[in-house]
Amino acid sequence: MTITNAHILIVDDAREIREPLSQYLRKQGFRTEMAADAAQAREALGNGKFDLVVLDIMMPGEDGLSLCRWINSENGPPIILLTAMADETDRIVGLELGADDYLVKPFNPRELLARIRAVLRRVPSAPATVVLSARRFGDWVHDASQSAISHHDGTRHELTTAENRLLTVFLDRPNTVLSRDQLLDLTAGREAKAYDRAIDNQISRLRRKIETDPKKPTYILTEWGGGYRFAADVQEALA
Incomplete structure (x- = not known):
């Protein structure tokens, strides 16, 4: 895919x-x-295969936020939300559900075009390399080849492709502060943008799977002004 011939669902x-x-x-x-x-x-x-979805939030029947959640759960294409709401709540929820950007109606088509191009530039040109080995951190074992984590109490969580790549990057670099730009480059091989929320969204979802209390994380720590740090020792898991 090139930006100029991308397939877009409106x-x-x-x-x-x-x-x-x-x-x-x-x-x-x-x-x-x-x-x-x-x-x-x-x-x-x-x-069909689409490279990006332009999605209205306010629709009769199933609304855009519900559809956004489903698209993200299926590892679907990037999403730009359109909203006529003056309140910020829907836009914030949309970003938390995995949307890549949003635009408030009425909008200038040229601005939407610029946002579409910006999102498409951030789409990985090739999959990031994933280490196919199992590693232990705290009470969890991450099996990159299975895109899953397992807790010693028997709990198991499947990971999305994005979550799997992100956790792999953290396990490769424990106790190292990584900026959002670095995480974008390491997980997706793409040029990072200053205000991109993709990494924040992925970290929020990953925290919900590995942290006892996602609001008080002990593994993925926020370094204010710096980015994120994975605060755990990492070891190869024995077979």
């Missing part, structure tokens, strides 16, 4: 928005497909 119940937007993006060299609701979007995503 999900918006307002025809007067999705159709002109589709035409505009096509003129910019993109391939586009449209969906009027979440059901059509799910069908399109199941039948």
Whole structure:
């Protein structure tokens, strides 16, 4: 995929928005497909490969936030949310659910185009290298080859591809402060942007799986002004 021929799914119940937007993006060299609701979007995503989704939050039936959660759980493409809400709550929730960016309606198509290009530039050109070995930290064992972590009490969590890569990076560099830019480069091989929230979202989800209290983490610590540090000793797990 190149940025200029990326395949974009536009999900918006307002025809007067999705159709002109589709035409505009096509003129910019993109391939586009449209969906009027979440059901059509799910069908399109199941039948085709998309590089990015432009998703309206306020839709009848299943709303955009619910669809955003599902797309992220399926390791789907990056998402830019469209919202007419003046309140910030939906935008914050959307970012926490895994959206890569958002734009408030009414918007200038040129601004959306710039945001689309910025998100697509951050998409990895090649998968990050994952060490296929099991390693122990605290009461957990991380099996990178299985994209899973197991607790000594028998608890097991499956990891998304992004979570697996992020945890691998931390285990490779325990007790080292890593900035957001470094984590973006190490996990996705992409040029980091100053205000990118992708790493924060991934860390929040990973904390919910490995921390006893995600609000008071003991493994993934926030270094204010510096980034994040994985505060645990790491050892190879015996077979």
